[in-house]
Amino acid sequence: MNASTGALLRRYYDLVAPEYDDWYLGRGRFGQRDAAAWDAELARLTATIAELPPLRTLDVACGTGYLTRHVPGDVVGLDASAAMLEVARRQAPRATYVQGDALALPFDDRSFGRVLSAHFYGHLDESERGSFVGEARRVAEELVIVDAAIRPNHAEEETQHRLLADGSSWPILKRYFTTERLVAELGAGEVLPSCVRGRGASTRRSST
Numbered sequence: 001m002n003a004s005t006g007a008l009l010r011r012y013y014d015l016v017a018p019e020y021d022d023w024y025l026g027r028g029r030f031g032q033r034d035a036a037a038w039d040a041e042l043a044r045l046t047a048t049i050a051e052l053p054p055l056r057t058l059d060v061a062c063g064t065g066y067l068t069r070h071v072p073g074d075v076v077g078l079d080a081s082a083a084m085l086e087v088a089r090r091q092a093p094r095a096t097y098v099q100g101d102a103l104a105l106p107f108d109d110r111s112f113g114r115v116l117s118a119h120f121y122g123h124l125d126e127s128e129r130g131s132f133v134g135e136a137r138r139v140a141e142e143l144v145i146v147d148a149a150i151r152p153n154h155a156e157e158e159t160q161h162r163l164l165a166d167g168s169s170w171p172i173l174k175r176y177f178t179t180e181r182l183v184a185e186l187g188a189g190e191v192l193p194s195c196v197r198g199r200g201a202s203t204r205r206s207s208t
């Protein structure tokens with residue numbers, strides 16, 4: 001079974017929240033990777049986000065707010081995990097936060113100019129993707145997706161058994177994208193500069 005949604009996934013993210021930013025910061029079990037390459041890629045991604053035209057933005061599945069800090073303009077962060085939101089409120093206090101479900105957004109139609117969602121779409125199974133994109137299209141005209149690019153040591157879709165510091169192991173659905181595939185799934189779009197080097201797959205798609 002995958003912990004793709006629901007109570008099991010919420011439990012996983014509640015537990016991972018205190019150590020989630022180790023992934024961004026190269027700490028703990030992420031200490032072995034090529035730090036210079038990672039930092040350069042992350043700098044490109046945060047610059048790409050920071051250079052978006054300022055619009056009222058909903059950051060869906062905002063997690064710890066690590067990227068939310070770089071979103072220009074008025075920002076609301078939404079996440080299902082209370083523990084993630086607790087970190088986000090400390091780390092990215094400029095935004096306001098709402099606990100909620102990305103597949104049933106608690107907002108009126110067109111209440112935002114943009115939905116941004118990072119490292120979330122690739123965890124959704126087939127039945128959830130349509131709900132997520134439909135909800136994003138309903139609340140905002142523009143959708144920006146940041147997700148993982150395909151790489152040699154991973155299948156396009158796999159169940160990863162993620163170990164937490166407490167020794168527990170969690171089955172997590174994870175997909176890796178070519179930019180073409182991500183754009184095709186979203187219907188249409190524009191590829192933003194952080195994927196120029198082919199590592200990050202960031203796509204902006206307007207609803208028109």
Ligand SMILES: C[S@@+](CC[C@H](N)C(=O)[O-])C[C@H]1O[C@@H](n2cnc3c(N)ncnc32)[C@H](O)[C@@H]1O
Nearest residue numbers: 013061062063079080081084100101102118119
């Ligand atoms: C891999 S993290 C990404 C966090 C952040 N966007 C980032 O890029 O660092 C995925 C996030 O999705 C949240 N999440 C999972 N299912 C959700 C749902 N149905 N609605 C809202 N958030 C959800 C988790 O709590 C977690 O914070």
